[in-house]
Amino acid sequence: MRSPLLSPRWLGIHLLVVLLAAVCVAGTSWQFVRAFEPDREVITNPVEDLDGAVPLSDLLEPGEYMHPDFFANNAVRATGHYDAEAQLLVPRVSGGVGGYDVVVPLVTGEGTAVTVNRGWAEEGQDIPPVPEGEVTATGWLLPPVRAEGAVPVDVSEGQVGRIATSVLVNEWDYRLYEGYVILPAQDPATDSLTPVPPPEPPTETKVNWRSLSYTVQWMMFGVSGVAFWILLMRREVKEARSRGERASKDGGTARGGEDQPAAADS
Known part of the structure; x- marks a missing residue:
């Protein structure tokens, strides 16, 4: 069946x-x-982020505390001029090679500036001059380097131990924005320097x-x-x-009914 x-x-x-x-x-x-997944509001694509960079002044004011969870890793832009004479070196080992991060203030207004990390230079490497005149720097805003995460080093004249507003205010006569900006490879200020990689998307999940x-x-x-x-x-x-059972039963009943008349005739 x-x-x-x-x-x-x-x-x-x-x-x-x-x-x-x-x-x-x-x-x-x-x-x-x-x-x-990591929160989709904080996942970033560094290349695409630069296209949507927001003015730094929209996020922070000079001297205002920067909350890393809210402002760090954002693509920002700032317009001003570099103070080339205030450029400083920050000792840092990269890939086992000694060198320096090159930081310079980008003066954005009367007595205000933002720290810009132009990139990394190997020890002994000639550092190119910064672009002259008014420039618009577009990059990623990073929080200050914390003291507990920095390796203590002896610094010479023209150097600082870490990129932190609390350190740089003692070197530069500006009201500084909290944090610092790293530049993409195509920025003229990174010429012949090794650009600092853009921030990775967060790995923690919520x-x-x-x-x-x-x-x-x-x-x-x-x-x-x-x-x-x-x-x-x-x-x-x-x-x-x-x-099927009903059909089988009905079929058996029908056959039984046909046999009875035959027995009566005999």
């Missing part, structure tokens, strides 16, 4: 359930990944509870659909078996 679950109607139901299961698995997987709730909903919907499909199949098989 052919299974009732192989009828055209049931083949269509099977196909529909397979499609439903595939959609639910995909939806569950997608929402689960989103639930444990639970997105809305996406997590969607994950549960997709999973429950898929499980419910499969469970309903199984119940329908069991009911269909049970009804087909009942119909």
Whole structure:
């Protein structure tokens, strides 16, 4: 006897359930990944960020505290002129080679400036002059280097131990913006220097509870659909078996009724 679950109607139901299961698995997987991704509002693409750089003055005022969670790694731009005579070197080892970060104040207004890290130079390397006249520097805003994260070094004249506003205010007669700006490779101020790499997207994850709730909903919907499909199949098989038993019983009754008259005639 052919299974009732192989009828055209049931083949269509099977196909529909397979499609439903595939959609639910995909939806569950997608929402689960989103639930444990870094916050999409802070994930950055450094190249694209430069196209949307905002004026530094829109984020901070000179001397204002910079909250790293709110302002760090933002693409910013600032217009002014470099104070070449105030340029300083910050000792730093890169790839096992000794050298210096080259920092210079970009004067943005009367008595105000922002620290710009032009890039890294190997020890003994000639450092090119900064561009003259008015410039617009576009780069990424980084928080000051903390004292506990810096390696103590003996610095000479024209050098400082770390890039931090609290250190640089003792060297420069400006009201400084908190933090400092690193420049992309195409900026003229980085000429022949090794640009500091742009900040990486954050690696820590935050639970997105809305996406997590969607994950549960997709999973429950898929499980419910499969469970309903199984119940329908069991009911269909049970009804087909009942119909078969009734048909068999009715057939036996009919045969028994035909035999009785023959016995009476004899």
